[in-house]
Amino acid sequence: MTVPNAFPEIEPILSTTMADVVEEKLRTYFRDKGFSPGDALPKEVELAEALQVSRNVVREALSRLRMLGMIETKKRRGMILAEPDVLSGLERLLDPQLLGKGVMKQLFELRLVLEIGMGDLLFLRRKETDLQILQQIVEDELKAASHAERVECDIRFHSTLYRMTGNETLRRFQKLLVPMFQYIIENEAGPDGQTAVGAVSHAGLLAILRHGDPTSFREAMKKHLDPHFLFL
Amino acid sequence: MTVPNAFPEIEPILSTTMADVVEEKLRTYFRDKGFSPGDALPKEVELAEALQVSRNVVREALSRLRMLGMIETKKRRGMILAEPDVLSGLERLLDPQLLGKGVMKQLFELRLVLEIGMGDLLFLRRKETDLQILQQIVEDELKAASHAERVECDIRFHSTLYRMTGNETLRRFQKLLVPMFQYIIENEAGPDGQTAVGAVSHAGLLAILRHGDPTSFREAMKKHLDPHFLFL
Numbered sequence: 001m002t003v004p005n006a007f008p009e010i011e012p013i014l015s016t017t018m019a020d021v022v023e024e025k026l027r028t029y030f031r032d033k034g035f036s037p038g039d040a041l042p043k044e045v046e047l048a049e050a051l052q053v054s055r056n057v058v059r060e061a062l063s064r065l066r067m068l069g070m071i072e073t074k075k076r077r078g079m080i081l082a083e084p085d086v087l088s089g090l091e092r093l094l095d096p097q098l099l100g101k102g103v104m105k106q107l108f109e110l111r112l113v114l115e116i117g118m119g120d121l122l123f124l125r126r127k128e129t130d131l132q133i134l135q136q137i138v139e140d141e142l143k144a145a146s147h148a149e150r151v152e153c154d155i156r157f158h159s160t161l162y163r164m165t166g167n168e169t170l171r172r173f174q175k176l177l178v179p180m181f182q183y184i185i186e187n188e189a190g191p192d193g194q195t196a197v198g199a200v201s202h203a204g205l206l207a208i209l210r211h212g213d214p215t216s217f218r219e220a221m222k223k224h225l226d227p228h229f230l231f232l
Numbered sequence: 233m234t235v236p237n238a239f240p241e242i243e244p245i246l247s248t249t250m251a252d253v254v255e256e257k258l259r260t261y262f263r264d265k266g267f268s269p270g271d272a273l274p275k276e277v278e279l280a281e282a283l284q285v286s287r288n289v290v291r292e293a294l295s296r297l298r299m300l301g302m303i304e305t306k307k308r309r310g311m312i313l314a315e316p317d318v319l320s321g322l323e324r325l326l327d328p329q330l331l332g333k334g335v336m337k338q339l340f341e342l343r344l345v346l347e348i349g350m351g352d353l354l355f356l357r358r359k360e361t362d363l364q365i366l367q368q369i370v371e372d373e374l375k376a377a378s379h380a381e382r383v384e385c386d387i388r389f390h391s392t393l394y395r396m397t398g399n400e401t402l403r404r405f406q407k408l409l410v411p412m413f414q415y416i417i418e419n420e421a422g423p424d425g426q427t428a429v430g431a432v433s434h435a436g437l438l439a440i441l442r443h444g445d446p447t448s449f450r451e452a453m454k455k456h457l458d459p460h461f462l463f464l
Binding site (some may be wrong): 017019020023027031036037059060061063064066067068070073081083084085086087088089090092093094095097098099100103106107109110112113114115116117118119120121124165167168169170214215218219222229232 | 249251252255259263268269291292293295296298299300302305313315316317318319320321322324325326327329330331332335338339341342344345346347348349350351352353356397399400401402446447450451454461464
């Protein structure tokens with residue numbers, strides 16, 4: 001259990017292991033020596049010597065950086081520094097079984113903020129082919145026979161919007177978030193298992209993406225998401 | 233160098249090490265066995281036996297999970313599963329020296345989306361004391377004698393807004409992003425080193441936080457950030 005931090009400016013004191021220390025030392029070492037992605041790195045044994053620590057703990061720390069995609073091992077070239085995947089750590093952590101309700105709620109709020117704020121990117125980059133995909137989803141939703149099918153259409157519609165922003169980090173972030181929100185949907189459902197629907201539908205949002213502007217999109221998306229705001 | 237993925241649905245094939253495999257196995261094992269944060273975990277030697285791998289590679293994989301805050305070692309209780317810090321991986325990766333310009337630009341766009349979309353949370357949770365802090369920053373900015381001082385006021389103003397959302401994940405995310413954007417500011421500066429200023433000032437945003445509503449805030453923030461949109 002994580003205790004909420006009453007002094008947000010003071011970082012919590014965590015129990016520090018040798019691997020933590022060496023991992024931090026390695027990252028500082030690479031930064032200070034000016035290594036860039038693509039550069040060959042010293043060998044494990046050389047790093048152990050430079051940092052005056054055992055090879056075992058260097059191996060452990062390197063393994064952490066490898067997990068984050070910060071280093072890669074290439075045939076013939078040995079270890080190189082790599083451009084890490086910014087979402088690699090997050091990917092492992094977004095597990096509803098691990099995260100407390102507090103953090104889950106914060107992530108859900110983040111989703112609302114992103115979808116209301118994404119209008120400008122959408123109008124900058126919308127393509128006719130994507131609007132047609134949204135149109136298809138709206139039609140599928142009308143024909144949906146079950147609650148599960150409607151939820152699936154809802155996820156497809158919103159996922160398409162994230163993709164349409166042309167921002168790959170934003171798109172992947174949303175993809176990681178989707179499985180997190182099952183508990184929110186269950187939480188918000190009434191006694192009949194149904195959830196409230198906003199005053200603007202997916203069809204309404206699509207019409208605005210065709211004929212409106214970022215301002216009207218923002219307002220419409222807020223109205224679309226309004227039932228969720230009641231639970232904040 | 234990361235090659236852009238032309239087939240976003242197909243995950244890239246990365247060179248997989250034993251530690252990758254065992255790390256994944258451990259995470260699956262904890263999930264399938266229904267471990268929750270706070271639960272005591274089997275010992276390293278027991279995990280090695282259960283997964284039929286060497287203790288060394290289990291130690292390496294556990295070290296990765298410890299880095300992400302997913303496991304902790306407690307006096308007397310041994311290893312326990314912990315609620316991880318969702319931003320712990322990201323914290324290590326947001327390094328302008330490591331990330332390519334493509335990802336940096338995506339993160340900057342994310343910032344614009346967040347600030348335009350945060351109006352609802354701000355009006356839900358604004359406090360008079362915070363509005364007074366913003367007022368002080370606006371006054372400090374008027375008295376600022378140098379470009380550096382103005383940049384500092386700008387960062388303080390926007391950081392305060394993130395804090396005012398009451399969403400700790402959002403606040404910490406922004407704190408991690410701030411150092412990333414130096415290169416953007418330099419990129420956008422004209423030959424005189426100055427950057428363009430939006431049609432709505434910090435004072436304008438503050439007046440809306442006092443007397444306006446989320447809709448007018450969103451529009452004002454868009455105008456405030458407009459110079460950045462020219463570079464997208």
